[in-house]
Amino acid sequence: MTETNDQDAALRIASGRKPFVEPLRLGERLREIRLANQWTLEDVSQRTGLARSTLSKIENDQISPTFTAVQKLISGLGIDLPQLLSPPRQQARTTGRRDLTRRGHGELHPTPTYEHELLSCELAQKRMIPFKTIVRARRFEEFSEWVRHDGEEFLMVLEGEILLYTEFYEPLQLETGDSIYFDSAMGHALVSTSDEDAVVLSVCTRGEAA
Amino acid sequence: MTETNDQDAALRIASGRKPFVEPLRLGERLREIRLANQWTLEDVSQRTGLARSTLSKIENDQISPTFTAVQKLISGLGIDLPQLLSPPRQQARTTGRRDLTRRGHGELHPTPTYEHELLSCELAQKRMIPFKTIVRARRFEEFSEWVRHDGEEFLMVLEGEILLYTEFYEPLQLETGDSIYFDSAMGHALVSTSDEDAVVLSVCTRGEAA
DNA sequence: GGCGCGAGTTCACTATAGGAAACAGGTTTT
DNA sequence: AAAACCTGTTTCCTATAGTGAACTCGCGCC
Numbered sequence: 001m002t003e004t005n006d007q008d009a010a011l012r013i014a015s016g017r018k019p020f021v022e023p024l025r026l027g028e029r030l031r032e033i034r035l036a037n038q039w040t041l042e043d044v045s046q047r048t049g050l051a052r053s054t055l056s057k058i059e060n061d062q063i064s065p066t067f068t069a070v071q072k073l074i075s076g077l078g079i080d081l082p083q084l085l086s087p088p089r090q091q092a093r094t095t096g097r098r099d100l101t102r103r104g105h106g107e108l109h110p111t112p113t114y115e116h117e118l119l120s121c122e123l124a125q126k127r128m129i130p131f132k133t134i135v136r137a138r139r140f141e142e143f144s145e146w147v148r149h150d151g152e153e154f155l156m157v158l159e160g161e162i163l164l165y166t167e168f169y170e171p172l173q174l175e176t177g178d179s180i181y182f183d184s185a186m187g188h189a190l191v192s193t194s195d196e197d198a199v200v201l202s203v204c205t206r207g208e209a210a
Numbered sequence: 211m212t213e214t215n216d217q218d219a220a221l222r223i224a225s226g227r228k229p230f231v232e233p234l235r236l237g238e239r240l241r242e243i244r245l246a247n248q249w250t251l252e253d254v255s256q257r258t259g260l261a262r263s264t265l266s267k268i269e270n271d272q273i274s275p276t277f278t279a280v281q282k283l284i285s286g287l288g289i290d291l292p293q294l295l296s297p298p299r300q301q302a303r304t305t306g307r308r309d310l311t312r313r314g315h316g317e318l319h320p321t322p323t324y325e326h327e328l329l330s331c332e333l334a335q336k337r338m339i340p341f342k343t344i345v346r347a348r349r350f351e352e353f354s355e356w357v358r359h360d361g362e363e364f365l366m367v368l369e370g371e372i373l374l375y376t377e378f379y380e381p382l383q384l385e386t387g388d389s390i391y392f393d394s395a396m397g398h399a400l401v402s403t404s405d406e407d408a409v410v411l412s413v414c415t416r417g418e419a420a
Numbered sequence: 421g422g423c424g425c426g427a428g429t430t431c432a433c434t435a436t437a438g439g440a441a442a443c444a445g446g447t448t449t450t
Numbered sequence: 451a452a453a454a455c456c457t458g459t460t461t462c463c464t465a466t467a468g469t470g471a472a473c474t475c476g477c478g479c480c
Contacts, residue, residue: 026277064276064277064278065276065277066274066275066276066277067236067274067275067276067277067280068274069277070277096376096377096378096379096392096393096395096396097392097393097396098376098379098390098391098392098393098396099390099391099392100382100384100388100389100390101388101389101390101391102385102387102388103385103386103387103388104387119364119366119389119391120364120389120390120391123391126362126391127361127362127415128338128362128364128391128413128415130364130366130389130391130413151337152336152337152338154329154330154338154340154413156329156340156411158368166306166308167306168306169306169308172310174310175312175313176313177312177313177314178310178311178312178313179310179311179313179329179330179340180308180309180310180311180330181308181309181311181329181330181333181336181338181340182306182307182308182309183306183307183308185306186306186308201366201411203338203340203364203413205337205338205415
């Protein structure tokens with residue numbers, strides 16, 4: 001079948017590249033996805049436009065699909081490429097961590113303008129940072145400068161009303177239950193506009209591999 | 211064929227899965243990389259083991275490379291697949307996007323057990339998926355199988371009370387205001403235990419580049 | 421100018437991927 | 451229990467990806 005010829009290997013090694021042509025059990029993975037969704041080959045055929053036979057061969061590693069075929073797969077199955085390729089390692093993680101925070105039992109971090117309550121701070125390695133904030137600030141002038149940090153932020157108003165100032169937009173009035181998603185590298189700041197100090201829930205993404 | 215479990219479906223929809231048949235200028239991208247490194251076709255041929263002619267045709271979109279060919283490319287050039295596919299390089303950062311969702315104006319995705327309301331679904335490329343859920347389920351048996359998906363999930367109870375079933379732990383009672391963070395690859399399922407259906411806010415991480 | 425040389429492209433051929441249909445178990449129908 | 455059906459595999463055949471050789475163009479050189 002697909003035999004990597006010796007010369008290729010030699011060249012690759014000589015050029016100081018990793019000698020591995022990672023096995024990349026694509027067929028295996030495809031079958032996994034298919035069965036997980038309880039699809040038959042025919043179902044997948046309908047979705048992707050590839051012949052039943054072709055799919056069978058791909059699953060059994062009898063052929064190496066064309067890139068266009070791979071595209072049909074990912075668009076037809078509604079998955080993305082990393083998802084199609086990554087499963088083996090994802091499986092290795094089998095993590096089952098969890099971190100409970102009872103109401104009012106987060107870690108408090110008061111500042112002049114905000115009163116933060118960090119949630120789920122037991123967990124060390126996580127990709128999101130959730131926290132509840134009581135917005136003490138009442139006027140934009142109370143902020144010495146824009147709040148900004150890498151990544152993205154999601155925010156929902158739990159109680160009261162706020163005014164969201166952002167660097168590139170007009171101030172936005174948010175009522176209880178409203179939510180917003182924004183790039184947090186853009187300067188931002190919150191002030192309460194309700195009688196009581198507003199409470200908001202925020203979730204920020206964590207630093208990434210650029 | 212059974213539809214995928216609820217949250218997966220929600221995630222897929224949220225991930226901007228349009229019928230778009232991404233043109234995916236792979237050839238263009240390859241040439242870009244090659245020239246950036248000042249490699250000739252011959253150089254790349256040596257590194258990858260693919261014929262000069264083949265590389266030429268790939269760069270000019272005259273053929274659609276086999277998946278094995280793509281593997282030779284990525285291993286030979288020492289790049290990874292996402293890198294090869296994400297030509298418009300996310301380098302265009304410092305963005306200032308935002309996406310407001312007024313209370314009750316999210317995108318509804320009802321299922322037998324959950325009633326999802328996707329928030330901030332205007333934004334296409336984002337790293338978190340926030341949604342509000344009314345938990346209709348009352349008994350664990352209403353779920354045909356565990357809900358699970360890659361990544362991590364943060365969840366806060368906004369109204370009512372729920373019981374959180376997870377694959378590796380005892381069921382956990384959560385009251386209004388309680389929150390939890392967990393690996394969502396671990397099977398999980400929610401049921402309401404209050405008189406009224408409970409409402410929870412969830413934020414999931416998105417698939418990442420391996 | 422002719423000549424050599426190294427870049428990319430094109431040609432002609434072989435290897436292989438993709439598709440239609442036939443085949444081989446199973447399961448359900450009658 | 452045969453018939454009708456599904457599902458996945460296998461068999462051809464055609465379309466196309468991959469290859470080495472031939473070709474083309476540009477550039478420097480004496």
